[in-house]
Amino acid sequence: MTSTTTISTFCEYQPGLENIPATQSSISCVDGINGVLEYRGIRIEELAAQSSFVETAYLLIWGKLPNKAELKQFQTDILYHRRIKYRIRDMMKCFPETGHPMDALQTSAAALGLFYSRRALDNPEYIRKAVVRLLAKIPTMVAAFHQMRRGNDAIQPNDDLDYATNFLYMLTERKPHPIAAKVFDVCLTLHAEHTINASTFSAMVTASTLTDPYGVIASAVGTLAGPLHGGANEEVLLMLEEIGSVENVLPYVEAKIANKQKIMGFGHRVYKVKDPRASILQSLAEQLFEETGYDTYYEIALELEKVIEGKLGAKGIYPNVDFYSGLVYNKLGIPSDLFTPIFAIARVAGWLAHWKEQLAVNRIFRPTQIYTGKHKVPYIPMKER
Numbered sequence: 001m002t003s004t005t006t007i008s009t010f011c012e013y014q015p016g017l018e019n020i021p022a023t024q025s026s027i028s029c030v031d032g033i034n035g036v037l038e039y040r041g042i043r044i045e046e047l048a049a050q051s052s053f054v055e056t057a058y059l060l061i062w063g064k065l066p067n068k069a070e071l072k073q074f075q076t077d078i079l080y081h082r083r084i085k086y087r088i089r090d091m092m093k094c095f096p097e098t099g100h101p102m103d104a105l106q107t108s109a110a111a112l113g114l115f116y117s118r119r120a121l122d123n124p125e126y127i128r129k130a131v132v133r134l135l136a137k138i139p140t141m142v143a144a145f146h147q148m149r150r151g152n153d154a155i156q157p158n159d160d161l162d163y164a165t166n167f168l169y170m171l172t173e174r175k176p177h178p179i180a181a182k183v184f185d186v187c188l189t190l191h192a193e194h195t196i197n198a199s200t201f202s203a204m205v206t207a208s209t210l211t212d213p214y215g216v217i218a219s220a221v222g223t224l225a226g227p228l229h230g231g232a233n234e235e236v237l238l239m240l241e242e243i244g245s246v247e248n249v250l251p252y253v254e255a256k257i258a259n260k261q262k263i264m265g266f267g268h269r270v271y272k273v274k275d276p277r278a279s280i281l282q283s284l285a286e287q288l289f290e291e292t293g294y295d296t297y298y299e300i301a302l303e304l305e306k307v308i309e310g311k312l313g314a315k316g317i318y319p320n321v322d323f324y325s326g327l328v329y330n331k332l333g334i335p336s337d338l339f340t341p342i343f344a345i346a347r348v349a350g351w352l353a354h355w356k357e358q359l360a361v362n363r364i365f366r367p368t369q370i371y372t373g374k375h376k377v378p379y380i381p382m383k384e385r
């Protein structure tokens, strides 16, 4: 019996690990048939309407909604840790200004590990501080790189401003309109967690080796960046630009389908209906358009959704979270290459929740493979090749 047949009697290979449970978790739950997402049992619609990103992060990481004093303390701790060390800023100044902000973020997140004490993973105070530092400093690093690549100094966090408002302020040096800040905060809440998606799985695999939390987050950022995952939100805006008009939507989609190419912002491993986050993001975009005027991107997006439903709806291809987020960020004046770093700012909450959960029951991830190569191959000396 070969090793291939031995292993395949125990398990059937599933490309992309489709439907293979990789862990047990109480953090979030997706019902992909009915389009339901819950964080710690609470529907995403309720959190979007009533919670804030920082409160939601607390819920995800510590497993319960905070009381007033706990929330205040968490907000204060994050506020206190927002600044980044000048040596990290100096390092970031050396990054090429043409580099992608996700690469800058991955590098800077890993660099935090150089400055903070290592691997006291059984010390609750170490865990608490790492959680606070990462939530606090990631937005500062995203905004700092954005300023530096334009030749400016990084803008220091403003202690009078809340999490979302402060990030938008650091991007522009102007206090945003309260509606813009509120919409942005809801976007962060919507992106905070989503079960065992690729970047969270990546975080958990890294965590399972008991490495530092900064390495865990850096590996997750690297995974989120790809266009099949978080990177799709940037691609969606580029696609809407490329389509250019409502009339071009149908030929664009037909050409993509004929060439077996994916349409960005559509399709999902778990959802076979419209992603509930896409519906909320769409209504946020509409809220902004009501305030400041509609744009052609939105008309193109609506037509795209209609055409794709007609052509691919039977296959369960509907808008995912990345489809409407870019329209919101674009309306807030945010450059498209910051869309995925913003996703990362939010997802740090989910990654940290899974890091903590993983540590509590840790066993190193080490799956198996089905070997398809040869055996007993003789070595051929160089002169005979």
Ligand SMILES: CC(=O)SCCNC(=O)CCNC(=O)[C@H](O)C(C)(C)COP(=O)(O)OP(=O)(O)OC[C@H]1O[C@@H](n2cnc3c(N)ncnc32)[C@H](O)[C@@H]1OP(=O)(O)O
Pocket: 016, 197, 227, 228, 229, 230, 232, 261, 262, 263, 264, 265, 266, 267, 268, 269, 270, 312, 315, 317, 320, 321, 322
């Ligand atoms: C935050 C997030 O990560 S949300 C996802 C963001 N990614 C994107 O928007 C990129 C576009 N979408 C995709 O590439 C995929 O739908 C993924 C990566 C999200 C999910 O991938 P999988 O679950 O592996 O689905 P898979 O790629 O096998 O597709 C299944 C079928 O649907 C089709 N399909 C899936 N997504 C799309 C799409 N966006 N456009 C056109 N066809 C699609 C595939 O061609 C395939 O058809 P076939 O069975 O006839 O070959």
Ligand SMILES: O=C([O-])CC(=O)C(=O)O
Pocket: 193, 194, 195, 196, 197, 198, 268, 269, 270, 320, 321
């Ligand atoms: O769950 C997934 O595979 C991708 C996703 O929607 C997310 O990470 O938010």
